[in-house]
């Protein structure tokens with residue numbers, strides 16, 4: 311079977327991955343296809359968490375796994391929420407609560423001191439034990455209020471100077487042109503293609519044609 315499992319339950323990430331991987335001749339599964347798989351993200355760094363997710367999923371599914379551990383580092387908060395970005399406002403918190411907490415913590419902080427960056431660590435784990443890790447970053451500023459309805463997570467409060475708007479005001483194509491995830495994926499694609507070529511050999515022609 312020509313497939314890889316994207317080791318995420320985050321539908322926002324998955325939507326972005328599907329577009330980014332559309333030029334690679336492989337079926338994309340996700341943890342939505344394996345609802346029984348639970349992964350405890352107890353690493354201290356993005357790299358550790360990405361490794362934990364990819365290793366567990368390749369082990370349980372026997373299929374090559376691509377994981378993403380990502381988060382927001384805010385300069386005025388000393389790099390927080392960092393690896394705790396998904397659960398910043400508490401274990402059951404959703405995007406709205408997380409954004410509220412972030413804006414509250416930055417109350418009174420002027421525009422020029424609201425610098426932040428998104429970090430993405432991608433980990434690709436193969437059934438033969440090989441592991442590849444790549445990183446991507448996106449610099450920006452935290453706004454004073456949410457703007458836009460697209461994307462997910464903190465997108466409505468993350469202003470990107472090179473786009474002149476928040477990530478939630480950007481189309482999926484615009485976000486994928488600059489995002490931390492897309493930048494990490496750009497580097498990861500060579501490993502993904504190498505894997506597809508070696509395992510699925512007959513897809514070679516299509517891969518050569520894809521121009522990557």
Ligand SMILES: O=c1[nH]c(=O)c2ncn([C@@H]3O[C@H](COP(=O)(O)OP(=O)(O)OP(=O)(O)O)[C@@H](O)[C@H]3O)c2[nH]1
Nearest residue numbers: 317318319320378379380381395396462463464465
């Ligand atoms: O506005 C955002 N735009 C992005 O592009 C983005 N990428 C990551 N994030 C936030 O960082 C957490 C990562 O946590 P995370 O890597 O553990 O993911 P997750 O728990 O949501 O899913 P999974 O992949 O672990 O299943 C996520 O929940 C989001 O809140 C983003 N927010």
Ligand SMILES: [Mg+2]
Nearest residue numbers: 320351379396
């Ligand atoms: Mg997570």
